[in-house]
Amino acid sequence: MQSQLASLVLIFCRLICVKIVSSSTIMVVTRFDEDFPQYEYDTTSGTPYKNCGGSESVLKSVEIIPCDLKSGDRCVLDRGTNVTFKMSFLSEKSSKTLQAKIYGIIDYIPVPFPFPQPNACKDIRVSCPIIKGQLYNYSISAPVKSKYPKGSLWIKGELIEDTGNLLVCLKIPVRID
Numbered sequence: 159m160q161s162q163l164a165s166l167v168l169i170f171c172r173l174i175c176v177k178i179v180s181s182s183t184i185m186v187v188t189r190f191d192e193d194f195p196q197y198e199y200d201t202t203s204g205t206p207y208k209n210c211g212g213s214e215s216v217l218k219s220v221e222i223i224p225c226d227l228k229s230g231d232r233c234v235l236d237r238g239t240n241v242t243f244k245m246s247f248l249s250e251k252s253s254k255t256l257q258a259k260i261y262g263i264i265d266y267i268p269v270p271f272p273f274p275q276p277n278a279c280k281d282i283r284v285s286c287p288i289i290k291g292q293l294y295n296y297s298i299s300a301p302v303k304s305k306y307p308k309g310s311l312w313i314k315g316e317l318i319e320d321t322g323n324l325l326v327c328l329k330i331p332v333r334i335d
């Protein structure tokens with residue numbers, strides 16, 4: 159009964175952009191957006207992702223290495239290993255600078271991830287300035303630290319141009335194991 163009710167609520171909330179997550183004791187109201195698996199899969203790498211509004215570029219490829227989809231729909235990142243993120247995009251804007259921001263979305267709240275390299279110009283080929291119409295490859299590696307808590311979350315990455323607009327915005331569903 160409770161799960162039927164929950165399904166009805168979820169269907170309803172798809173329409174009004176609000177979701178009510180219910181458990182036997184608490185009710186939390188959140189935006190549904192972070193939780194629904196509305197992502198797509200990169201056709202070459204199979205990495206799941208969601209474009210979250212970088213309207214000034216065209217995404218060409220997204221890849222997490224390794225992305226073990228053993229849980230079905232999330233990249234499983236094993237603690238104590240290194241993970242590499244690669245992406246290529248065609249820029250539709252020019253920009254002198256490029257800033258990277260990474261968040262972990264836990265319980266619907268984006269938590270900024272301490273990121274040693276916010277200057278994305280150092281992680282793209284060809285380097286800055288970003289030129290409209292050109293293809294860029296972005297690549298970073300990071301350790302999945304043993305102290306990270308296990309669990310599912312979205313990782314959100316943004317590349318921001320000199321005007322402050324989002325050039326690229328990506329969300330990737332992962333599970334830390």
Ligand SMILES: *[C@@H]1O[C@H](CO)[C@@H](O)[C@H](O)[C@H]1NC(C)=O
Nearest residue numbers: 238239240241299300301302
């Ligand atoms: C992860 O990368 C760092 C820096 O390149 C390296 O020192 C470390 O050994 C790597 N760890 C693993 C588990 O491969």
Ligand SMILES: *[C@@H]1O[C@H](CO)[C@@H](O)[C@H](O)[C@H]1NC(C)=O
Nearest residue numbers: 219246283284293294295296
């Ligand atoms: C970007 O990556 C693609 C595919 O991996 C490769 O073919 C291309 O040469 C790379 N471009 C640059 C500028 O590194």
